[in-house]
Ligand SMILES: NC(=O)C1=CN([C@@H]2O[C@H](COP(=O)(O)OP(=O)(O)OC[C@H]3O[C@@H](n4cnc5c(N)ncnc54)[C@H](OP(=O)(O)O)[C@@H]3O)[C@@H](O)[C@H]2O)[C@H](O)CC1
């Protein structure tokens with residue numbers, strides 16, 4: 001499933017109309033019908049449904065929905081914020097069809113009191129005020145209606161996007177509808193995955209409206225949401241004649257005297273994610289604790305680290321910030337240029353002023369910062385990163401030729417060529433120390449087993465989140481999931497994913 005900016009959506013739309021020949025009114029009819037079908041199962045006879053309509057094509061969708069509601073058992077009342085005379089094009093086409101079907105239109109400006117009363121009675125409000133075409137703050141008459149909608153006790157369903165939200169995820173401080181549910185048309189818009197906007201969407205359902213795939217290709221969209229089907233299609237399948245050397249020989253450089261857990265989490269997660277052979281390098285002082293809990297691994301002393309015979313390395317979790325550790329990080333990044341190298345946590349800290357090393361590698365490195373680490377790498381604030389994650393991640397991955405795994409509620413994986421994949425799994429249970437270390441281990445193991453690095457990174461992130469979803473869905477709350485729980489719950493989730501591979 002693609003994720004689009006406002007401009008990309010417009011191009012896709014225009015290509016479909018101009019070159020595929022599906023006219024605007026057809027797409028609008030498809031949109032309205034898809035929304036109606038999504039609403040229908042919950043509609044109750046006699047329910048008060050208020051459709052609030054703006055001047056553009058989002059309003060046009062509203063007219064189609066209102067027309068279909070006329071023939072249902074609900075009491076529909078349709079309110080227009082704009083002057084009907086100013087409605088043009090496809091929206092005007094569907095306004096006429098609505099009126100000709102016996103529908104009535106009220107104008108908010110002509111009956112403010114009636115509108116206020118209507119919202120008081122309403123059980124469901126369909127928000128078709130503004131869609132992807134909004135620019136800047138909603139005009140005053142729209143802002144007033146938005147704040148009335150937000151004060152209403154009714155369930156609010158926004159069409160395509162909550163009205164007022166800039167679709168490409170730009171920062172905004174103006175009012176926007178806060179929806180209980182958003183029925184997004186055709187494909188998700190960037191704003192859905194950007195924190196300040198995402199909070200307004202409520203539950204999201206994406207409704208196809210019949211735009212062919214070709215239109216996306218022609219518009220050059222290279223951003224997607226990872227689905228379970230994508231993961232099942234790309235997980236590595238073991239050759240029955242394979243041996244331990246076939247599934248990666250990895251080295252994990254992690255841990256410090258005061259942070260032994262990080263090395264354990266990463267190592268154990270890598271083992272649970274299928275790595276063939278794992279060597280671990282921790283300081284000698286913590287080796288006895290770690291070695292006792294990881295009998296499946298071999299150990300390399302920090303003083304004699306060599307990459308010979310290895311096929312991949314991960315460096316950073318709990319490594320510490322001392323000067324000598326920084327030297328080690330830079331040496332490993334330089335010497336591992338021919339194999340995948342995951343850099344996380346303190347590894348990223350030490351790389352901050354040496355990012356050019358990344359460009360000299362033959363095999364791109366994989367960096368997995370959270371927003372705070374990304375902000376430090378870029379010399380920006382976390383707020384700046386959060387308000388423009390897609391652009392910043394793309395710029396960074398292209399510039400330094402890396403796979404960037406920018407962690408967060410919607411972890412974003414960006415390839416060195418700018419392709420982007422938004423992860424769809426995971427929950428706030430992972431907002432806890434140790435989670436990132438677990439992901440580093442899964443990343444290392446997957447990079448050494450997948451054919452494509454992008455698939456490896458995306459599948460690792462998906463699995464990590466899916467395990468947390470599984471725990472919270474069955475046995476845990478959002479509060480009590482530990483890094484060790486996540487590691488222990490990898491097997492059943494992988495088992496089910498592999499169970500689905502038979503049908504691929
Ligand atoms: N994706 C698809 O293929 C389809 C989408 N559909 C729906 O169409 C909208 C996008 O329609 P568009 O007409 O481009 O945009 P909007 O409906 O969001 O609104 C544009 C009108 O609103 C006015 N406007 C712009 N900024 C503001 C503002 N800040 N405050 C108030 N009004 C504003 C603008 O008028 P101006 O004269 O002021 O420029 C426009 O008239 C999409 O979201 C879907 O819902 C199709 O139905 C099917 C195909």
Ligand SMILES: [K+]
Pocket residue numbers: 058127128129130131158159160161162163
């Ligand atoms: K809307």
